[in-house]
Amino acid sequence: MGKPLYKRILLKLSGEALAGSKGFGLDTETINQIAVQIKEVIRMDVQVAIVVGGGNFWRGRSGESMDRTTADYMGMMATVINGLALQDALENIDVITRVQTAIEMRQIAEPYIRRRAVRHLEKNRVVIFAAGTGNPYFSTDTTAALRAAEIEAEVILLAKKVDAVYDKDPNQNDDACKFDDVSYIEILNRGLKVMDSTATSLCMDNKIPIKVFGLDDPGNIKKAVLGKSLGTYIHS
Numbered sequence: 001m002g003k004p005l006y007k008r009i010l011l012k013l014s015g016e017a018l019a020g021s022k023g024f025g026l027d028t029e030t031i032n033q034i035a036v037q038i039k040e041v042i043r044m045d046v047q048v049a050i051v052v053g054g055g056n057f058w059r060g061r062s063g064e065s066m067d068r069t070t071a072d073y074m075g076m077m078a079t080v081i082n083g084l085a086l087q088d089a090l091e092n093i094d095v096i097t098r099v100q101t102a103i104e105m106r107q108i109a110e111p112y113i114r115r116r117a118v119r120h121l122e123k124n125r126v127v128i129f130a131a132g133t134g135n136p137y138f139s140t141d142t143t144a145a146l147r148a149a150e151i152e153a154e155v156i157l158l159a160k161k162v163d164a165v166y167d168k169d170p171n172q173n174d175d176a177c178k179f180d181d182v183s184y185i186e187i188l189n190r191g192l193k194v195m196d197s198t199a200t201s202l203c204m205d206n207k208i209p210i211k212v213f214g215l216d217d218p219g220n221i222k223k224a225v226l227g228k229s230l231g232t233y234i235h236s
Helices: 017-022 028-043 068-091 114-122 138-153 185-189 197-205 220-225
Strands: 008-013 047-052 099-100 126-130 155-160 181-185 210-214 232-235
Touching: 008 017, 008 028, 008 138, 008 210, 017 028, 017 068, 028 047, 028 068, 028 126, 028 220, 047 068, 047 114, 047 138, 068 099, 068 126, 099 114, 114 138, 138 155, 138 197, 155 220, 181 185, 185 197, 185 232, 210 220
Parallel strands: 008 047, 008 155, 047 126, 099 126, 155 210, 181 232
Antiparallel strands: 210 232
16 A cells, blocks of 8 residues: 555645536535545545635636625635535545534534644544635635645645646647646746645745645545655645
8 A cells, every 4th residue: 555655634625626527516426536535545544634615616706797705705605515515425434524614604514723623633534624714815725725834734735627737728738848846936936827826825935845636536645645656746
C-alpha cells in the first residue's frame, strides 16, 4: 500500500466535480466514488478535512444583475447542500462525518469551531467545512487556504475536473503546457487560474503546499496522499 506522506490533509472539492458528467447538480455515482476514496485514506490513519464548492448549483458571478453580497450568500448555501450530500455518502459506508458551517444553522450542521474541528479530526472523523468563510467576496478556495492554516493541515489537495495546472485552458487550447511543479509567486505573476490570488497568497504566507490533480481516476486522492507523481505541485 505504501506509507502516507501526510498525517492531516485538507481536500478541496469543486462543486463541478460533484456534478460528474452531468455538469449540474449532484451525480450520485461520482459522490459515492469520492466517498470510497476518502474511506481508503482514512484507513491509512490520515486525518481528512474537506472544503466543498458550490459551482454545480450557483456561482456568485452568475447573478449579474444581483447584489454581489446576496449572490455570494446564495453560493454559500449551495456548498451546504454539497456538504450534506457528501456526509450522507460517507456515512452510508460507515465513515463518521461532521459538517461544520461558517453560517450557523443548528438544525442540520455544527457551527464552525476550530477546536471542535481539530478534536473531530483527532478522533479520525471526517470534517466537512461548508458555507465558505461565512463572508461575501471570499471564495471557497480562500476558505480552503484559511481552514488549512487554522487546523494546521500539511497540504491542500485540490481536486478538480482538470488534471493539473496549465498555462492556458487545456479544454480550449491543444498547445496548453502542463506544469509538474510551480511556485506560488509564478502562479500569481502569470495569473494562472488555479486558485484566486487571495487563496494563493494565504497559502504562500503560511507555507501550505498545494497538490492539484484530477478526479478522473478513482484512485487519485489516495495517490496524492501517498505522494505519487500526478498533477501539479505548488510550493514556495
